[in-house]
Amino acid sequence: MSQADSQKKGDILFVGIDLGTSRSSISASNGTREWTESFVGWPKDFISQKILGKAVLFGADALEHRLSLDLCRPLEHGVIKEGIEKSEDAVKEIIRHLIDLAKPASGQKIHAVVGVPADTLKVNKLAIRRAVTEFVQSLLVVSEPFAVAYSLDLLNNALVIDIGAGTTDFCIMHGTIPSEEDQKTILAAGDYIDDQLYSYLAEKYPNSRFNKNMVRQFKEEFSFVREIPGDMQVEIPVGGKPVMHDIKNEVKRACESILPAIVETTTEMIARFDPEFQIKIKNNIVLAGGGSLIRGLREYLQDSLKEYGPCRVTSVEDPLFAGSDGALKLALDMPSKYWEQL
Ligand SMILES: Nc1ncnc2c1ncn2[C@@H]1O[C@H](COP(=O)(O)OP(=O)(O)OP(=O)(O)O)[C@@H](O)[C@H]1O
Ligand SMILES: [Mg+2]
Numbered sequence: 001m002s003q004a005d006s007q008k009k010g011d012i013l014f015v016g017i018d019l020g021t022s023r024s025s026i027s028a029s030n031g032t033r034e035w036t037e038s039f040v041g042w043p044k045d046f047i048s049q050k051i052l053g054k055a056v057l058f059g060a061d062a063l064e065h066r067l068s069l070d071l072c073r074p075l076e077h078g079v080i081k082e083g084i085e086k087s088e089d090a091v092k093e094i095i096r097h098l099i100d101l102a103k104p105a106s107g108q109k110i111h112a113v114v115g116v117p118a119d120t121l122k123v124n125k126l127a128i129r130r131a132v133t134e135f136v137q138s139l140l141v142v143s144e145p146f147a148v149a150y151s152l153d154l155l156n157n158a159l160v161i162d163i164g165a166g167t168t169d170f171c172i173m174h175g176t177i178p179s180e181e182d183q184k185t186i187l188a189a190g191d192y193i194d195d196q197l198y199s200y201l202a203e204k205y206p207n208s209r210f211n212k213n214m215v216r217q218f219k220e221e222f223s224f225v226r227e228i229p230g231d232m233q234v235e236i237p238v239g240g241k242p243v244m245h246d247i248k249n250e251v252k253r254a255c256e257s258i259l260p261a262i263v264e265t266t267t268e269m270i271a272r273f274d275p276e277f278q279i280k281i282k283n284n285i286v287l288a289g290g291g292s293l294i295r296g297l298r299e300y301l302q303d304s305l306k307e308y309g310p311c312r313v314t315s316v317e318d319p320l321f322a323g324s325d326g327a328l329k330l331a332l333d334m335p336s337k338y339w340e341q342l
Contacts, residue, residue, distance in 0.1 A: 010105070010108070011107075011108060011109060012029075012108065012109045012110075012111050013028055013029055013030060013102065013104045013105070013108045013109070013110050013111070014028065014029040014111050014112075014113075014328060014331040014332055015027070015028045015029070015098075015099065015102055015110060015111070015112045015113070015327075015328065015331065016028075016112075016113050016115070016147065016323075016324045016325060016326065016327025016328030016329070016330065016331055017095065017098055017112055017113070017114045017115065017324060017327060018115045018144060018147065018321075018323030018324040018327060019038070019075060019091070019094070019095075019114055019115065019116050019128070020038055020075065020144075020164055020165065020166075020323070021038060021073070021075045021076060021117075021164055021165040021166030021167070021191070022037060022038055022164070022165035022166070022190065022191075022290070023035055023036070023037055023038060023165075023290070023320065024036055024037075024038045024094055024098060025098070025320060025321055025323065025324040026098040026099070026101060026102050026324055027321060027324040027325045027327070027328040028102035028103075028104075028328065029328065029331070029332065030102065030103070030104075030105075032101065032102045032103060033321055033324070033325075034098065034101035034102065035320060035321070035324075036058045036059040036094065036097060036098065036101070037058070037059035037060055037062075037063070038059075038073060038074065038075055038094060039058065039059055039062045039063055039071060039072070039073050040056060040057070040058060040062060040071070040072050040073075040074065040089075040090040040093045040094060041056070041057045041058075041062035041063075041065065041066065041069030041070060041071045041072070042055070042056060042057075042069060042070045042072075043055070043057075043068060043069060043070075044068055044069060044070055047068075048065075048068035048069065051068065052065060052068060052069075056093050056097075057069060058093070058094070058097050063213070070086075072086050072087055072089075072090040073090075074086075074087035074088070074090035074091050074094070075087075075091070075166065076166055076191075088127055088130060088131055091127065091128065091131045092130075092131040092132070092134075095112075095114075095128075095131060095132055095135075095136075096134075096135060099112075099135060099136075109137045109138070110135060110136045110137060110138075111136070111137065111138040111139075111331055111339070112132065112136045112138070112139055112140070112331070113139075113140045113141075113142060113147070113327040113328070113330045113331040113334070114128055114132070114139065114140070114141050114142070114327065115141075115142055115143065115144040115146070115147035115323045115324070115326070115327045116128065116141060116142075116143065116144060117143070117144055117164070117166070117167045117169050117185055124141065125141045128141055129141075129340070129342065132342070133342045136342060137341070137342055138339045138340070138341055138342065139339065139340050139342055140330070140331070140334060140338055140339055140340065142327065142330060143169065143171060143178065143183055144162055144164070144169055144323050145160040145161075145162045145169045145170065145171030145183065145288070146160075146171055146173075146177070146178050146183075146326075147322075147323045147324075147326035147327045147330060148160050148162055148171075148286075148288045148316065148322045148323050148326050149171060149173045149178075149286075149326070150326040150327075150329055150330050151322050151323070151325040151326030151327075151329055152286060152316065152322070152326070154173055154284065154286060155173050155175060156173060156174060156175040157173070157174060157175075157277060157280035157281050157284055158172070158173045158281065158284040158285070158286060159171070159172050159173075159266065159269065159270065159281050159282075159284065159285045159286070160173070160286050160288060161262065161266065161285065161286070161287050161288070161289075161292075162287075162288040162289040162323070163189055163190070163258075163262075163287065163288070163289040163290070163291025163292055163294075163297075164189050164190060164289040164290065164291065165189060165190040165191050165290065166187070166189060166190075166191055167185045167186065167187060167189050168185070168186050168187075168188055168189045168258070168261075168262060168265075168289070168291065169183065169184075169185050169289075170183060170184045170185070170186075170265055170266070170269055171183045172269055172270075172273075172281060174273075174277065174281075181272075184265055184269060186261050186262075186265055188257070188258035188261035188262060189258065189289075189291060190216075190219075190290060190291050192257070192258060193219060193223075193254045193255055193257065193258060193291075194212060194215055194216050194219060194254075196253070196254040196257045197215050197218065197219055197247075197250055197251065197254035198210075198212055198215045200250040200253060200254060201215065201245075201247065201250055204250060205236070205238075205245055207238055207239070208236045208237065208238050208243070208245060209236065209237050209238070210236050214236070218234050218247060218251065219251065219254065219255070220290075220293075222247070222248075222251045223251060223255050223293065223294040223295060224251065224252060224255060224294060224295040224296050225252065225255050225256050225259065225294060225295070225296040225297055225300050226252075226296045226299075226300060227296075228295060228296065231246065231248065232246065232247050232248035232251060233245065233246055233247070234247055255294050255297075258291070259297075259300060259301075259304075262301065263301065263304050263305070266285070266301070266305065267305070267308075270282060279309065279310070282305060282309065282310065282311040282312070283310060283311060283312045284312065285301070285302075285305075285311070285312065285313045285314070286313075286314055286315070286316060287301070287313060287314070287315040287316065288315070288316045288319055288322050288323070289319055290319055290320070292315045292316065292319050293319065298313050298314070298315050299313075301313045
């Protein structure tokens, strides 16, 4: 019986999961699409458990109550922190939570394709298998950018650049399942921008009180590269009073800090192919991930790569679900020999 036949019978729920550093999402064959921030928190003691009334909290809920929780962000830099039992438990909770959100019918088996950052596929594969065995019957772990490419039907002569929180993942598609050398991961991504912005602001406004979380929100609201009209002011407390702060220059510098590494890696990866393919790939570059929302980034990349001939860069429409949609599509299409039975 093929995968599609068993799905028709309804005894299997196929799910695609994008396990991200900052956000994780699920797309399921019953039509659900859900996401959560990749934070897990366990109440610190019985008082906090009593107050919170839950054994585990996720995402924004966990962040809000962080003072009473043991908080874990298990995928920092795209790798399940090895040797730390807590982070494997956290991954397990995230996947369990996502599958709950997808509302499988009772008794339905789960066949899951899980997307993880490209470079860490090997390390993460084992950890993910341990994390999902309890509730998944059949598993396939793929690289995130491959899942994105698959969701867009970009299977030949294309380059996907997935700018996430912990990592930026590159994947060249040339008509086969991408091998290790078709993929590359660098750390110039969202978290890096946040670190830069935090230190620029701390330097400019030493007496103002703000934290990393606020800085990430400033970035998400204002992010841009190159030029953009208008002021950028945010409210930050100084000596207990809210004061408006100009952050435009700092946002620009922080966002632009990831550009050199992205341009360099893009050029490097394309240069490995012969000239005929280089032209095709350069005309089919796709940006995905939350970082693709930075204003002016697509145009900047396209212009810098044009120096060496024609080039076309586009962005995915739905950066939050492109990975999990692709993973679901893979789940529905993959012949059974690729699956691992758990
Ligand atoms: N409008 C925006 N401008 C700039 N950055 C943004 C914007 N919206 C979200 N981001 C950033 O995108 C990142 C999250 O993107 P995404 O969900 O693709 O990452 P992830 O999949 O969790 O991470 P990774 O792929 O590294 O595991 C965060 O750093 C977030 O701050
Ligand atoms: Mg991602």
